[in-house]
Amino acid sequence: MSGLRRTPLHDAHRALGARLVAFAGFEMPVQYGSILEEHAAVRNAAGLFDVSHMGEIHVSGPGAVACVERLVTCPVATLAPGRVRYGLLCNEEGGVVDDVTVYRLAEDRLFLCVNASNIEKDYRWMVRHARPDARVEDKSDRIGLLALQGPACAAIVARVTALPLHGMKRFTFQEGLVAGATALLSRTGYTGSDGFEIYLDAADTERVFHALLDAGKPLGLRPCGLGARDTLRLEAALPLYGHELDDTTSPLEAGLDRFVKRERGGFVGAEAIERRARAPETRRLVGFVVEGRGVARAEYPILHGGVRVGVVTSGAPSPTLGKAIGLGYVPPALAAPGTAIDIEVRERPLAARVVETPFWKKSA
Amino acid sequence: MADYEIPSELRFTREDEWCRVEGKRVVVGVTDYAQQQLGDIVFVELPAVGATIEKGEPFGVIESVKAVSDLYAPLSGEVVEVNPALADHPEAVNEDCYADGWMIAIEASDPSEVEGLLDAAHYRRHIEERSTE
Numbered sequence: 001m002s003g004l005r006r007t008p009l010h011d012a013h014r015a016l017g018a019r020l021v022a023f024a025g026f027e028m029p030v031q032y033g034s035i036l037e038e039h040a041a042v043r044n045a046a047g048l049f050d051v052s053h054m055g056e057i058h059v060s061g062p063g064a065v066a067c068v069e070r071l072v073t074c075p076v077a078t079l080a081p082g083r084v085r086y087g088l089l090c091n092e093e094g095g096v097v098d099d100v101t102v103y104r105l106a107e108d109r110l111f112l113c114v115n116a117s118n119i120e121k122d123y124r125w126m127v128r129h130a131r132p133d134a135r136v137e138d139k140s141d142r143i144g145l146l147a148l149q150g151p152a153c154a155a156i157v158a159r160v161t162a163l164p165l166h167g168m169k170r171f172t173f174q175e176g177l178v179a180g181a182t183a184l185l186s187r188t189g190y191t192g193s194d195g196f197e198i199y200l201d202a203a204d205t206e207r208v209f210h211a212l213l214d215a216g217k218p219l220g221l222r223p224c225g226l227g228a229r230d231t232l233r234l235e236a237a238l239p240l241y242g243h244e245l246d247d248t249t250s251p252l253e254a255g256l257d258r259f260v261k262r263e264r265g266g267f268v269g270a271e272a273i274e275r276r277a278r279a280p281e282t283r284r285l286v287g288f289v290v291e292g293r294g295v296a297r298a299e300y301p302i303l304h305g306g307v308r309v310g311v312v313t314s315g316a317p318s319p320t321l322g323k324a325i326g327l328g329y330v331p332p333a334l335a336a337p338g339t340a341i342d343i344e345v346r347e348r349p350l351a352a353r354v355v356e357t358p359f360w361k362k363s364a
Numbered sequence: 365m366a367d368y369e370i371p372s373e374l375r376f377t378r379e380d381e382w383c384r385v386e387g388k389r390v391v392v393g394v395t396d397y398a399q400q401q402l403g404d405i406v407f408v409e410l411p412a413v414g415a416t417i418e419k420g421e422p423f424g425v426i427e428s429v430k431a432v433s434d435l436y437a438p439l440s441g442e443v444v445e446v447n448p449a450l451a452d453h454p455e456a457v458n459e460d461c462y463a464d465g466w467m468i469a470i471e472a473s474d475p476s477e478v479e480g481l482l483d484a485a486h487y488r489r490h491i492e493e494r495s496t497e
Binding site for chain 2: 030031034035036227230231293294295297316317324346
């Protein structure tokens with residue numbers, strides 16, 4: 001594939017027989033074998049994902065916290081070093097520029113992990129709103145990122161690091177050596193299962209990838225591609241930018257209120273979000289389960305009483321539930337769990353029902 | 365090139381369907397190459413018994429985890445049988461595409477259309493031409 005960028009693991013993916021596809025301008029593995037098997041591996045043992053295509057934008061200097069505080073919907077001043085938060089970058093209309101995780105590295109240093117498809121957009125957005133006492137740097141090209149997800153993740157990482165993992169809470173991180181490489185190890189992920197994300201120097205990524213595969217093989221670890229990444233995050237009802245979120249969606253209509261510091265305000269888009277919150281709600285993101293025979297997919301219309309009332313934003317078979325599931329926008333009156341809706345599939349209605357999300361949760 | 369099963373007694377279309385010709389009755393499915401390309405099959409939509417299908421036109425849909433693909437009629441005729449197992453076990457297409465994974469049986473309205481189908485050797489070449497490796 002010409003014109004596409006590659007991660008440091010490109011050769012490793014080819015050697016493992018991965019099917020590579022274009023994604024966000026990168027050549028990425030969608031699957032190594034069976035998506036259903038890779039999905040099951042994460043739920044039952046562990047899976048290892050190359051997510052090096054994602055971006056890392058660093059902010060440093062005396063004004064770093066103030067700079068980021070003004071740009072994201074989550075509180076930053078109260079984010080202690082060693083902790084991570086999920087939040088949104090919003091535009092002046094209260095729409096979502098990107099969904100991100102914010103890492104507090106030190107008193108005056110943070111970074112945002114951003115979606116691969118939005119790296120340049122986010123960087124320009126942040127530079128535009130920067131302050132003279134905060135330096136914004138796109139370090140994406142220098143950083144590799146692996147995601148190790150599934151119940152066996154801690155047992156596997158323990159084999160390649162001396163960093164203490166026992167009691168390491170979700171949304172915290174540590175810096176140290178993983179498989180002999182300088183790393184930032186965070187207890188975060190995009191699957192709903194327990195997991196770690198491992199930030200590395202790009203040059204170390206391949207070696208650590210293989211070290212983890214070797215260490216994890218006896219525990220059932222498999223390499224997993226973007227196909228399984230999508231079915232896993234859908235079961236966890238996690239939004240995907242470009243589907244549930246775009247620059248027209250307000251975080252509130254996407255159900256992300258708890259990630260917006262509404263009382264505090266003071267971030268780009270705060271006034272617009274409040275204005276939109278006071279206006280009549282026009283749509284709300286819901287999860288649904290297909291009850292008829294078939295699969296709902298992104299962009300399929302949602303029907304009620306035979307009339308198009310909304311749209312599916314993501315849909316796929318759920319391997320864990322054994323049913324087709326999806327997320328979509330509907331009028332608020334149809335958002336209550338239990339509401340019967342139809343999905344328009346090839347011009348015919350497919351019965352579905354609104355449900356509480358997430359569709360699947362890991363047991364305590 | 366990966367190994368693809370291509371039974372020599374069958375006939376094939378360029379859209380990766382196979383046909384087993386049994387006089388006027390023709391059994392249809394998708395090939396090993398097709399099921400490998402598609403990946404895990406999660407849903408198959410087939411016509412009802414009695415439906416008329418036309419050579420070259422879509423007669424159903426096959427869905428994998430990530431994609432929806434049309435199934436193309438290899439011949440014209442009337443659908444006389446539909447595999448009932450695929451409703452609950454679409455994975456049969458992956459596991460045994462030439463036997464348990466069969467899809468429909470047609471009564472061909474114009475048996476001479478069989479002449480236009482590929483034999484095993486030509487179908488193998490058709491796969492080779494499409495492979496990038």
